[in-house]
Amino acid sequence: MTSDSIKNNRNKNKNMTKWFSDISFLRESQIMKIHYITGVGALFVVAIHIMMRLIMPFNMSLEFENVILNYKNIFYALLLESILVLIAIHGFNGLRVILLELRQTQIWERGVNILVIVAMIGIIAYGTRTIIIANGFSLG
Amino acid sequence: MKIFKKDKTKKITNERSLEIERERSNKSTSSSSSSNQKSKKLRIFRINAVQNPNDVPHFDEFQVPVKRWTTVLDALLDAKSYQDSSIGIRYSCRMASCGSCGMKINGIPRLACYTKISDLDTNTITCEPLPNFPYIRDLVTDFSQFFAHHRSVMPFIQNKKADIPDVNELSEYEQSPQDLDKFLQFSYCIKCGLCYSACPTVATDLKFPGPQALSQAYRYYADSRDSDKSNRLKVIDTSHGIWRCHFAGSCSNVCPKGVDPALGIQLLRSHLLGISNSEKKIAKLQDRSNNNSYREELEEEEEEEEK
Ligand code: HEM
Ligand code: SF4
Ligand code: FES
Numbered sequence: 001m002t003s004d005s006i007k008n009n010r011n012k013n014k015n016m017t018k019w020f021s022d023i024s025f026l027r028e029s030q031i032m033k034i035h036y037i038t039g040v041g042a043l044f045v046v047a048i049h050i051m052m053r054l055i056m057p058f059n060m061s062l063e064f065e066n067v068i069l070n071y072k073n074i075f076y077a078l079l080l081e082s083i084l085v086l087i088a089i090h091g092f093n094g095l096r097v098i099l100l101e102l103r104q105t106q107i108w109e110r111g112v113n114i115l116v117i118v119a120m121i122g123i124i125a126y127g128t129r130t131i132i133i134a135n136g137f138s139l140g
Numbered sequence: 141m142k143i144f145k146k147d148k149t150k151k152i153t154n155e156r157s158l159e160i161e162r163e164r165s166n167k168s169t170s171s172s173s174s175s176n177q178k179s180k181k182l183r184i185f186r187i188n189a190v191q192n193p194n195d196v197p198h199f200d201e202f203q204v205p206v207k208r209w210t211t212v213l214d215a216l217l218d219a220k221s222y223q224d225s226s227i228g229i230r231y232s233c234r235m236a237s238c239g240s241c242g243m244k245i246n247g248i249p250r251l252a253c254y255t256k257i258s259d260l261d262t263n264t265i266t267c268e269p270l271p272n273f274p275y276i277r278d279l280v281t282d283f284s285q286f287f288a289h290h291r292s293v294m295p296f297i298q299n300k301k302a303d304i305p306d307v308n309e310l311s312e313y314e315q316s317p318q319d320l321d322k323f324l325q326f327s328y329c330i331k332c333g334l335c336y337s338a339c340p341t342v343a344t345d346l347k348f349p350g351p352q353a354l355s356q357a358y359r360y361y362a363d364s365r366d367s368d369k370s371n372r373l374k375v376i377d378t379s380h381g382i383w384r385c386h387f388a389g390s391c392s393n394v395c396p397k398g399v400d401p402a403l404g405i406q407l408l409r410s411h412l413l414g415i416s417n418s419e420k421k422i423a424k425l426q427d428r429s430n431n432n433s434y435r436e437e438l439e440e441e442e443e444e445e446e447k
Contacts, residue, residue, distance in 0.1 A: 029383070
C-alpha cells in the first residue's frame with residue numbers, strides 16, 4: 001500500500017488495514033483467494049487420495065507394506081505433500097476466520113494470526129519430514 | 141448489548157385500560173361491522189437500559205383493537221395512547237420510507253408500519269427490539285454503530301474530475317439508464333437496519349460492516365459517476381470486512397424495500413477477486429474522468445493486437 005493511498009483512507013478501518021498488511025503481508029482478498037483455491041484444490045487431491053484406497057481391497061491398501069510402497073512412489077509422495085500443504089493452509093486460515101469473529105481486540109487478532117502461521121509451518125514441516133523419511137526407505 | 145435472563149410477564153390492567161376495553165367491546169358488538177373489529181394481544185418488550193443499565197427486561201401485554209388494515213405500528217400507538225404512555229417506540233413516516241420503526245415482530249425483523257396484523261395470522265403479536273443493536277428503551281435501539289459502518293464506506297459520489305462547468309449553475313450529470321440499472325435497487329435502501337439485525341456475522345463480529353454498509357459500498361462502487369473505485373475496495377477489504385460474510389442470506393430475506401444486500405456483497409467480492417475484468421473495462425469506459433485516455437489506451441491495444 002502506498003503512503004498516498006493510506007492518506008486517502010478516511011475512516012477507522014484505515015489503521016486496521018495498515019496494521020494487518022504489516023503483519024500478514026497480504027490483503028484479506030488475497031488471503032481469501034488463496035483460501036478458495038486451496039479449498040477447491042484440496043477437494044481434488046483428497047478425492048484422488050481416497051480413490052487410491054479402491055485400487056485394491058480396502059484393508060490391503062492400509063497394510064504397512066502397501067502404505068510404505070505408496071510413499072516410495074514419487075508421484076504419490078508429491079500428491080501427499082500437496083494434500084498436506086493445501087489442507088494446512090486452507091484449514092488453518094479457516095480456523096483464523098472462525099477465531100477472528102469471536103473477539104475484536106488487537107491482541108486477540110495478532111495472537112490468532114501468529115498462532116495459525118506457526119501451526120501451519122509446524123504441521124507442514126513435520127508432515128514433510130514424515131513423507132521424506134517414508135520415501136527414503138526406497139532409496140536406502 | 142445485554143443478554144436477558146428473565147421473562148417477567150406483567151399484565152397491564154389498570155382501570156382506565158379496562159374501561160377503554162369495555163367501551164370498545166360495547167362498540168364492536170353494537171356496530172354492524174363487528175367482524176371487522178377484533179382485539180388481539182400485543183406483547184411488548186420493556187427495558188429502560190439508559191436510565192438503569194441493570195434493568196431486567198420483561199414483557200407487558202396489552203389488548204388492542206384490530207381491523208383488517210391495522211398495522212403493528214397502529215396497534216403500538218393505540219396501546220401507547222390509551223393504556224401506557226411510557227412505551228418507547230421510534231417512528232416517523234408510517235409509510236416504510238424513513239426506516240425508523242424496525243423491530244422484531246413475531247421473531248422476524250420487520251418494519252412495524254409495514255406489517256399488517258392481519259398478515260401475521262396470530263392472536264398474539266410479540267414486539268421486541270431489533271437484535272444486534274444495543275437497547276435504549278423498550279423497542280428503541282441504538283443505531284450509532286450501524287450508522288458509523290454506513291459512513292465508513294463513504295456513501296456519496298466522489299469525482300473530482302467531473303465535468304460540471306459551473307457549480308453554481310444547475311447542470312446535468314449524465315448517466316445512462318443501463319448504468320443506473322447496475323445499482324438502482326441498492327439505492328432504495330432506507331437504512332432501517334433490518335438486514336443488519338438479521339445478519340449472523342454482525343451478531344458475533346461488531347467490526348463487520350454488515351449487509352447494509354456493504355451493499356451501499358457496492359451501490360457507489362457501481363455508480364458510473366463515481367471515480368474513487370480502488371479506495372472504495374480498500375476500505376472493505378480488511379480482516380473484519382466483506383470476507384466475513386458467509387452467505388447466510390438472511391439480510392435479503394428481511395429487507396422491506398426489495399434490496400438484495402447479499403447480491404451486492406457477492407458482486408463486490410467478484411470485483412475484489414478480479415474475476416469481473418470485463419465489467420471493470422466497462423466501468424472504466426463509463427468513468428467520465430478517465431473516459432478519453434482509457435478509450436485511447438484500448439484503441440492502441442487493439443491496434444497492437446491487429447499488428
Ligand atoms: C481442516 C479443517 C478445515 C477448516 C477449519 C475449513 C474452514 C473453511 C472455512 C472457514 C471456509 C470459508 C467459508 C466461508 O467463508 O463461509 C472454507 C471454505 C471452503 N473449504 Fe474448507 N476447511 C477445512 C477443510 C477443508 C477440506 C478438507 C476441504 C476439501 C476437501 C475444504 C474445502 C473447502 C472449499 C471448497 C471451500 C470454499 C467454499 C466456501 O468458501 O464456502 N475445506 N473452509
Ligand atoms: S438493505 Fe434493506 S433491510 Fe438493509 S437497511 Fe437497507 S432497506 Fe433496511
Ligand atoms: S415509520 Fe417510517 S419506516 Fe416505519
